[in-house]
Amino acid sequence: QLQLQESGPGLVKSSETLSLTCTVSGVSISSSYYWGWIRQPPGKGLEWIGSMYHSGSTFKNPSLESRVTLSVDTSKNNLSLKLTSVTAEDAAVYYCARHGYGGNYYEAFDIWGQGTMVTVSS
Amino acid sequence: QSVLTQPPSVSGALGQRVTISCTGSSSNIGAGFDVHWYQQLPGTAPTLLIYGNGNRPSGVPDRFSGSKSGTSASLAISGLQAEDEADYYCQSYDSDLSGYAVFGGGTQLTVL
Numbered sequence: 717q718l719q720l721q722e723s724g725p726g727l728v729k730s731s732e733t734l735s736l737t738c739t740v741s742g743v744s745i746s747s748s749y750y751w752g753w754i755r756q757p758p759g760k761g762l763e764w765i766g767s768m769y770h771s772g773s774t775f776k777n778p779s780l781e782s783r784v785t786l787s788v789d790t791s792k793n794n795l796s797l798k799l800t801s802v803t804a805e806d807a808a809v810y811y812c813a814r815h816g817y818g819g820n821y822y823e824a825f826d827i828w829g830q831g832t833m834v835t836v837s838s
Numbered sequence: 839q840s841v842l843t844q845p846p847s848v849s850g851a852l853g854q855r856v857t858i859s860c861t862g863s864s865s866n867i868g869a870g871f872d873v874h875w876y877q878q879l880p881g882t883a884p885t886l887l888i889y890g891n892g893n894r895p896s897g898v899p900d901r902f903s904g905s906k907s908g909t910s911a912s913l914a915i916s917g918l919q920a921e922d923e924a925d926y927y928c929q930s931y932d933s934d935l936s937g938y939a940v941f942g943g944g945t946q947l948t949v950l
Contacts (some may be wrong), residue, residue: 752939761840762876762884762927764939775937811883822931824874824889825939831883 718742720812720829728806730838734799738812738829745788746770750816751795752825753786755808763808768795769819807836841866842928842942849948855916858945860928861909866940868909871931875904875913878925878944887926888913915947923949 724736738751745751752767766776768786776784785798799806810832813825843861850856860873867873875888886895888904891911903914911930915922928942 754941761944762929762941764941767939775939777938778936821937822871824872824886824929825876825884826886826889826895828883828885 718814718827720814720827722810722812722829722832724810724832724834726833727835727837728802730803730836731801734797734802734806734834736797736810736812736832736834737794738796739792739794740814741793744790745793745795746790748818749814750775750819750821751788752813752815753795753797754811754813754825754828755806756811756831757805757808760808765797765799765810767815767821769816769821775821802836804836804838807834809833840943841932841938841940842930844926844928844942844945846943847946847948849950850915850918851950852918852920854918855914856918856947857915858913858926858928858947860911860913860942862911862930862940863909865934866909866930866932867906867911869933871933873904873906873911874929875902876927876929878927880924884927918949920949923947 719741750767753765783800812829814827815825872890876884877887878884891906892904932938
């Protein structure tokens with residue numbers, strides 16, 4: 717059964733780097749899909765962070781691009797997100813999600829992880 | 839400020855039909871990008887409800903339907919049930935923003 721599971725520290729200090737991992741089970745991360753990150757601040761809407769293909773093709777939200785690093789580890793079948801210089805505005809539930817079947821990037825996010833809450837402390 | 843505009847809330851009585859609008863522009867919905875809809879039940883992750891403007895994934899009741907016209911899209915829910923009470927988000931892509939995935943601000947549906 718296809719599952720995505722986010723993991724990482726639930727608390728990050730302001731100005732430090734947030735690091736999250738999304739472990740994919742039930743399908744190879746090298747299969748023909750894009751893998752994305754989306755976040756949701758408490759009580760607010762969804763914000764796309766970025767997406768990556770296993771080949772390295774990457775798309776990022778322009779508003780976050782300078783602080784975001786995406787990577788894929790095919791040996792561990794997971795993807796990672798690093799967000800530098802975090803502030804209180806980065807506090808959110810972070811989701812990983814699959815999209816872009818067959819390398820067609822512009823498709824729906826069809827499978828989502830359960831999300832992981834990240835709090836930013838001062 | 840979301841790139842796609844949705845009403846913050848809608849409501850409807852049990853059994854009624856409601857629609858949720860999603861308004862974009864010529865660089866996203868109007869540029870031909872498909873619109874997708876997600877349902878987010880309280881305290882859970884979003885799930886795909888409608889893809890490619892009007893297609894339902896397996897398991898989604900046919901009470902849910904989607905359409906697109908010009909620079910807007912709509913989600914219709916007929917025969918409202920209590921379990922439909924959730925937040926609904928539209929999503930597309932934007933050509934002005936280098937393939938940026940864009941979401942609407944979300945609409946909270948209350949079933950009366």
